[in-house]
Amino acid sequence: xxxxxxxxxxxxxxxxxxxxxxxxxxxxxxxxxxxxxxxxxxxxxxxxxxxxxxxxxxxxxxxxxxxxxxxxxxxxxxxxxxxxxxxxxxxxxxxxxxxxxxxxxxxxxxxxxxxxxxxxxxxxxxxxxxxxxxxxxxxxxxxxxxxxxxxxxxxxxxxxxxxxxxxxxxxxxxxxxxxxxxxxxxxxxxxxxxxxxxxxxxxxxxxxxxxxxxxxxxxxxxxxxxxxxxxxxxxxxxxxxxxxxxxxxxxxxxxxxxxxx
Ligand code: F6R
Numbered sequence: 001x002x003x004x005x006x007x008x009x010x011x012x013x014x015x016x017x018x019x020x021x022x023x024x025x026x027x028x029x030x031x032x033x034x035x036x037x038x039x040x041x042x043x044x045x046x047x048x049x050x051x052x053x054x055x056x057x058x059x060x061x062x063x064x065x066x067x068x069x070x071x072x073x074x075x076x077x078x079x080x081x082x083x084x085x086x087x088x089x090x091x092x093x094x095x096x097x098x099x100x101x102x103x104x105x106x107x108x109x110x111x112x113x114x115x116x117x118x119x120x121x122x123x124x125x126x127x128x129x130x131x132x133x134x135x136x137x138x139x140x141x142x143x144x145x146x147x148x149x150x151x152x153x154x155x156x157x158x159x160x161x162x163x164x165x166x167x168x169x170x171x172x173x174x175x176x177x178x179x180x181x182x183x184x185x186x187x188x189x190x191x192x193x194x195x196x197x198x199x200x201x202x203x204x205x206x207x208x209x210x211x212x213x214x215x216x217x218x219x220x221x222x223x224x225x226x227x228x229x230x231x232x233x234x235x236x237x238x239x240x241x242x243x244x245x246x247x248x249x250x251x252x253x254x255x256x257x258x259x260x261x
Contacts, residue, residue: 001223002230003210003247004260005238009198010042012232016130016196017046018260019230021056023128023192029060031120033129033187034088035140036065036080039196040130041087048091058094062123064116065101066131066140067181070154073105078168102152102180113152113180120186129190133197136160137205137218141181148214148222150183184222193229195220197237206233207240 006012020043023030034040050056065080072079081101089099100119106112120126131139136158142150143158157165157177166172187193197206209220210231223229238244 004232013042016043030127031062033126034065035130036083037132039132044088051092058092062098068102068104069176070104070178116152126190128192131195137220139220141179142219149185196232198234202237203240
């Protein structure tokens with residue numbers, strides 16, 4: 001894992017956007033894996049700025065989102081399709097036909113999951129997968145104890161996740177308890193992974209993900225198996241890391257071609 005500690009979520013998100021943008025510039029028809037939630041919001045704002053001010057071109061880009069709540073239609077304000085539309089897609093020149101979010105209202109959810117996997121393969125696989133980290137270590141909606149080789153499927157959300165995400169729903173009762181999510185095996189198939197985690201609520205999950213044993217108890221720890229995973233943290237979320245000085249040292253002594261300029 002490449003652990004990149006920045007002084008704030010702001011600089012971390014700007015770095016994350018720079019990495020995503022470099023993938024698009026190198027490969028204009030790149031396939032991006034996208035995430036929702038609070039963490040990537042600032043990164044998406046930066047991508048929008050790069051599109052407006054520096055001509056970052058999304059016209060040939062394809063996207064696949066990690067997950068969607070079961071039962072929420074695309075126009076529901078809490079659906080992840082709606083989130084993506086509001087926070088990224090409507091601000092850039094992306095072809096909406098190339099944007100993919102699992103359909104949480106599909107009549108045959110099993111078929112939807114299988115076809116999502118097939119669509120990722122047909123698109124040539126994901127070039128870079130953006131990820132956030134749940135307070136309980138989840139990635140996508142792969143909750144603790146789920147299989148580390150899982151594929152896109154319907155998952156039951158943990159009580160912790162329901163509590164963490166209930167704010168926008170007003171109450172826990174009105175929240176969907178199930179979601180379609182890419183599996184951990186699906187995520188690990190991406191050619192690159194880029195996980196962002198900021199703030200004090202993520203300290204324990206970051207510690208378990210980066211320095212804990214590889215374990216289904218912390219689904220994020222599966223990224224230890226990935227050949228090219230970068231983890232962007234801020235000072236607070238990295239506070240529990242025992243080898244933080246080592247990660248800073250490595251970051252400061254990169255060869256020119258390894259640096260993010
Ligand atoms: C979102 C997703 C989740 C979030 C995680 C962190 O698509 O898959 O794993 O990344 O729950 O959420 P925030 O960023 O709101 O702390």
